[in-house]
Amino acid sequence: PYCNTNNAIRNTIPYPIDTSNQEQRNSTSIRSADVKIDPSPTSLSSCPSPQRSMESIANSIEVATLNGYDRLNEQPKHHFFGSDLVRNPDGTPLLDNNQNTISIAKMLGTKPLQSELATRPGPGGKKLTYLSGDSVTRTLNDIFGFDGWCLEVKQTKRESCDKDAKGRFNVSYTSTVRVTHRISGAYKEDVGSGDAMDKSLGTAIAHALKGSVTDAMKRAVRHFGDKLGNCKCL
Numbered sequence: 001p002y003c004n005t006n007n008a009i010r011n012t013i014p015y016p017i018d019t020s021n022q023e024q025r026n027s028t029s030i031r032s033a034d035v036k037i038d039p040s041p042t043s044l045s046s047c048p049s050p051q052r053s054m055e056s057i058a059n060s061i062e063v064a065t066l067n068g069y070d071r072l073n074e075q076p077k078h079h080f081f082g083s084d085l086v087r088n089p090d091g092t093p094l095l096d097n098n099q100n101t102i103s104i105a106k107m108l109g110t111k112p113l114q115s116e117l118a119t120r121p122g123p124g125g126k127k128l129t130y131l132s133g134d135s136v137t138r139t140l141n142d143i144f145g146f147d148g149w150c151l152e153v154k155q156t157k158r159e160s161c162d163k164d165a166k167g168r169f170n171v172s173y174t175s176t177v178r179v180t181h182r183i184s185g186a187y188k189e190d191v192g193s194g195d196a197m198d199k200s201l202g203t204a205i206a207h208a209l210k211g212s213v214t215d216a217m218k219r220a221v222r223h224f225g226d227k228l229g230n231c232k233c234l
Contacts, residue, residue, distance in 0.1 A: 081184040108225030133214040175212040188223040192216030
């Protein structure tokens with residue numbers, strides 16, 4: 001509501017009509033004598049005192065700060081990584097079998113599901129179990145949200161590039177990447193390597209470079225918890 005004053009409205013407010021008709025303009029205008037000031041206590045009490053206004057502003061700042069975000073400076077305050085809830089794609093909290101919410105820290109402390117693991121032949125006829133790059137990306141999206149994390153390639157380096165007797169190029173790369181949780185700013189870094197062999201130098205470089213970045217990403221995210229590969233099940 002607007003604050004009432006004791007000053008009467010002095011100016012007239014004509015309607016948008018033909019100004020050439022003076023008689024009609026005078027009969028359809030609002031004059032100060034026709035306006036009555038409402039001096040009721042309710043209306044007057046709606047005008048806050050300067051001290052009360054400052055207290056209201058201070059309380060608003062305190063509430064915004066307690067909510068974990070400094071809205072005046074648009075800077076996030078200290079955020080406890082892992083305290084947020086894991087959410088479904090529609091934004092609702094993910095619930096366990098007992099209908100309890102699941103925090104990010106709790107989810108990261110679980111083991112990977114069997115469906116999230118892949119296998120490949122290893123030395124001596126053994127079968128090796130691992131997390132693929134696709135599986136790691138899906139898990140990051142499920143836990144942090146598709147816009148809740150980012151991958152930054154800090155450095156790449158070609159370690160070798162040789163051509164064998166059959167005309168095939170053998171290329172190897174190393175990469176350093178950083179994976180960051182956007183809300184808290186927590187990040188993990190690690191290095192990875194990749195190699196490839198192909199008759200096309202460009203194809204060999206592409207496969208080796210992408211392989212090194214994927215390997216570095218998987219090595220970096222495992223520092224977040226067991227769910228992302230930091231367990232003996234792999």
